Amino acid sequence: MKTVALIGTPNSGKTTLFNRLTESRQRVANVGGVTVEGAHGIASGTSPFAVQDLPGTYSLRPTSDDERVTVLTLLQVPSQFDAIVLVLDATQLWRNLGFALEILALKKPLCVVLNMMDLARKRKIKIDVEELAKQLQCPVVAISAARDDSLLPLVNQIELTLSMIEEGGRNSPLHLEQSEATPNDLVLTRFKEVDRIYRAVQGGAAQDERDEWSRRIDRVLLHPIFGPLLLFSVLGLVFQLVFNVAQIPASWIESGFSILSGVVRDLMPSGFLRDLVTEGVIAGVGGTLVFLPQILILFAAILFLEDFGYMARAVVILDAWMVRVGLHGQSFLPLLSSFACAIPGVMAARSIDDRRDRIVTILVAPLMTCSARLPVYALLISAFVPNTTLIPGVGLQGMVMLALYLVAIVAGLLVGALFKRFLLKGERRPLLIELPSYKMPSLNALLAAIWFRAKTFLRRVTTIIVALTVALWVLTQFPKDDHGEVKIESSYAGAIGHAIEPLIRPLGFDWKIGMILVPAFAAREVVVSALATTLKVEDEESDAGNQTLIERLQKEWSIATGLSLLVWFIFAPQCISTMAVVRRETGSNKWVIVMVVYLFALAYLASFVTYRVVSFWL
Amino acid sequence: MSLNKSLADLEVGSRALILGYRSPPQTAFQLRLIELGFLPGQPLRVVHRAPWSKDPLAVELRGSVFALRREDARWILLLEEGVA
Numbered sequence: 001m002k003t004v005a006l007i008g009t010p011n012s013g014k015t016t017l018f019n020r021l022t023e024s025r026q027r028v029a030n031v032g033g034v035t036v037e038g039a040h041g042i043a044s045g046t047s048p049f050a051v052q053d054l055p056g057t058y059s060l061r062p063t064s065d066d067e068r069v070t071v072l073t074l075l076q077v078p079s080q081f082d083a084i085v086l087v088l089d090a091t092q093l094w095r096n097l098g099f100a101l102e103i104l105a106l107k108k109p110l111c112v113v114l115n116m117m118d119l120a121r122k123r124k125i126k127i128d129v130e131e132l133a134k135q136l137q138c139p140v141v142a143i144s145a146a147r148d149d150s151l152l153p154l155v156n157q158i159e160l161t162l163s164m165i166e167e168g169g170r171n172s173p174l175h176l177e178q179s180e181a182t183p184n185d186l187v188l189t190r191f192k193e194v195d196r197i198y199r200a201v202q203g204g205a206a207q208d209e210r211d212e213w214s215r216r217i218d219r220v221l222l223h224p225i226f227g228p229l230l231l232f233s234v235l236g237l238v239f240q241l242v243f244n245v246a247q248i249p250a251s252w253i254e255s256g257f258s259i260l261s262g263v264v265r266d267l268m269p270s271g272f273l274r275d276l277v278t279e280g281v282i283a284g285v286g287g288t289l290v291f292l293p294q295i296l297i298l299f300a301a302i303l304f305l306e307d308f309g310y311m312a313r314a315v316v317i318l319d320a321w322m323v324r325v326g327l328h329g330q331s332f333l334p335l336l337s338s339f340a341c342a343i344p345g346v347m348a349a350r351s352i353d354d355r356r357d358r359i360v361t362i363l364v365a366p367l368m369t370c371s372a373r374l375p376v377y378a379l380l381i382s383a384f385v386p387n388t389t390l391i392p393g394v395g396l397q398g399m400v401m402l403a404l405y406l407v408a409i410v411a412g413l414l415v416g417a418l419f420k421r422f423l424l425k426g427e428r429r430p431l432l433i434e435l436p437s438y439k440m441p442s443l444n445a446l447l448a449a450i451w452f453r454a455k456t457f458l459r460r461v462t463t464i465i466v467a468l469t470v471a472l473w474v475l476t477q478f479p480k481d482d483h484g485e486v487k488i489e490s491s492y493a494g495a496i497g498h499a500i501e502p503l504i505r506p507l508g509f510d511w512k513i514g515m516i517l518v519p520a521f522a523a524r525e526v527v528v529s530a531l532a533t534t535l536k537v538e539d540e541e542s543d544a545g546n547q548t549l550i551e552r553l554q555k556e557w558s559i560a561t562g563l564s565l566l567v568w569f570i571f572a573p574q575c576i577s578t579m580a581v582v583r584r585e586t587g588s589n590k591w592v593i594v595m596v597v598y599l600f601a602l603a604y605l606a607s608f609v610t611y612r613v614v615s616f617w618l
Numbered sequence: 619m620s621l622n623k624s625l626a627d628l629e630v631g632s633r634a635l636i637l638g639y640r641s642p643p644q645t646a647f648q649l650r651l652i653e654l655g656f657l658p659g660q661p662l663r664v665v666h667r668a669p670w671s672k673d674p675l676a677v678e679l680r681g682s683v684f685a686l687r688r689e690d691a692r693w694i695l696l697l698e699e700g701v702a
Contacts, residue, residue, distance in 0.1 A: 058650065058653055058654060059650070059653045061650070063646045063647065063650050091681065092681060092682060094655065094680055094681075095654060095655050095681075095682060098653060098655070182642075183643070184642065184643045184649065184652060187649070187652050187653055188657065191655070209681060210678055210681050210683065214683075215665070218665060218666065218683070222665070222666040224669035225669065228669075312685075315685070316666065316668070316674055316676060316685045317668070319668075319673075319674050319685070319687075320668040320669075320670075320671050320673055320674065323673070323687070329674065353646075353647075429647075430645075430647040430687060431674055431685065431686055431690070432647060432650065432654075432684060432685070432686050432690075433684065433685050434683065434684050434685075435676055435682075435683040435684070435685060
């Protein structure tokens with residue numbers, strides 16, 4: 001099968017086009033740095049072809065690791081693709097033409113896509129597509145990847161381009177401009193050509209005006225005073241949504257699983273297997289799935305803001321502060337992704353130009369509150385923070401949640417500053433980020449992205465989390481005593497808990513928490529189901545079977561212990577997948593060890609202080 | 619008008635033309651600015667500056683907005699519009 005490489009400048013709608021062509025639902029965003037690894041998909045047509053989506057770049061002179069991926073892929077011989085599909089933003093044609101000329105000079109089979117035609121028309125931008133094709137001497141197809149019903153004209157054109165390629169084309173040597181001129185002169189010469197072509201293809205005046213709407217919105221969102229205030233209000237609103245709205249579907253899921261558990265209990269003969277299914281698997285999966293609505297709402301909000309174009313503004317607003325502590329505004333994007341999950345966050349750090357900045361960002365990424373912490377936070381907050389209303393619409397619980405996020409952010413900045421100061425010294429790097437025009441995100445793209453998130457979460461729940469939950473449950477069931485009974489305290493899991501209890505007692509944790517912290521090291525989501533499992537197992541000994549998990553927690557531990565545990569979860573390294581990714585991205589165990597050690601130290605210190613202070617006051 | 623007026627000195631809302639650069643482009647960052655269209659003769663406008671520190675600033679140039687820091691913006695020399 002023949003392959004095309006999909007390239008374009010950041011924000012040119014390349015990833016949207018990739019999704020439309022391949023029907024694979026991949027992340028799309030209005031901010032650069034989303035396409036971290038070249039995604040691959042198959043486009044179906046009369047003769048199917050493969051599409052490789054490459055990270056966006058403004059030129060063939062890369063300034064970051066992800067741009068380097070694109071440039072190296074393009075310049076490799078023999079190449080991994082047969083033709084290039086170059087996406088140009090019709091509303092940014094002048095700037096995009098510079099890159100187009102650079103690509104044209106490679107003399108590879110090329111098909112140019114003029115994207116965002118709907119926006120261009122709306123802004124009365126007129127482009128003579130035929131003339132553009134004549135000037136560039138290659139086929140040009142004008143589309144709107146986000147709005148067009150059918151992309152058939154483009155698919156047909158790509159098929160046609162591919163059909164004309166001779167065998168062995170991948171081995172043909174590259175045409176690189178051999179010139180004595182300085183890079184600066186090359187760019188200047190190129191832009192002279194750009195000006196000429198641009199004059200030939202554009203009709204009407206005022207082509208380079210920014211759209212009035214973005215200008216107006218920016219006047220508010222980037223306002224010196226309202227800008228930062230709005231940024232914090234938006235974050236506060238999102239967390240209120242996460243807490244208040246998500247409770248409704250969460251309660252459906254909860255009752256669904258208790259019904260399911262009842263049905264299974266009636267259907268299966270009593271015994272080890274039945275207990276394993278109801279108390280291990282169903283309790284484990286149910287306990288984690290209850291938080292799916294919260295995670296999806298948070299994701300929906302982040303995705304909406306990203307696609308809308310707000311996140312680049314947030315970078316600008318926050319850069320002033322991040323610079324003061326020695327970090328870089330560019331770290332904001334990876335760190336922001338880390339609020340969903342540290343793994344894409346660590347990978348997105350590739351878009352950072354400087355290696356030291358990149359490593360610092362990777363090191364603090366796990367401090368950003370990922371969605372896997374939400375279940376744990378939600379449970380512990382519900383159990384240990386009173387549900388009082390501060391002012392109408394703003395509850396104490398929601399505010400504590402916000403505080404947990406803020407503490408993590410502040411800690412991340414401080415730790416980053418310390419690393420930058422002592423371990424990874426270096427000069428400050430320039431900031432350069434495009435603030436894209438605001439766009440109303442398309443509902444379809446948003447839903448697709450949310451569904452992709454849901455699928456990722458479900459896959460994790462049904463594999464690693466079920467496995468850990470079941471393993472822990474089994475460990476709580478053995479060894480049986482002479483009567484075939486087991487006391488949790490004398491089970492294998494209990495023994496592990498007792499073994500580490502001396503270590504964690506200063507934090508207010510007992511052996512039962514110790515029992516949970518062990519599987520939590522591999523995946524923190526497991527905590528909720530682990531709590532459910534261990535407390536339920538214990539319940540059978542007492543007769544408190546009808547209490548909810550929250551009531552059990554309140555009975556089991558003091559507020560000081562609960563809050564100490566909550567603080568532990570801000571800092572403790574509890575995700576084996578993150579560690580694996582950090583190892584891969586930094587290429588050594590060194591940084592993994594640094595990360596794990598500093599996170600454990602922070603968690604221990606913070607929990608210790610919290611426990612002492614709260615015990616003193618209450 | 620001083621010849622040393624740079625992008626870092628431009629107030630929010632002011633327009634200017636790019637005159638040239640303080641030094642020949644050397645860093646990847648400076649070349650990237652040129653590739654993005656920060657070319658002599660191009661008109662630009664500062665649309666945002668952070669409060670207090672005035673850093674970073676956002677510059678509108680041919681329909682796009684780019685944010686950069688003051689110390690990096692100092693490299694770009696300007697000719698204030700109306701003077702030329």
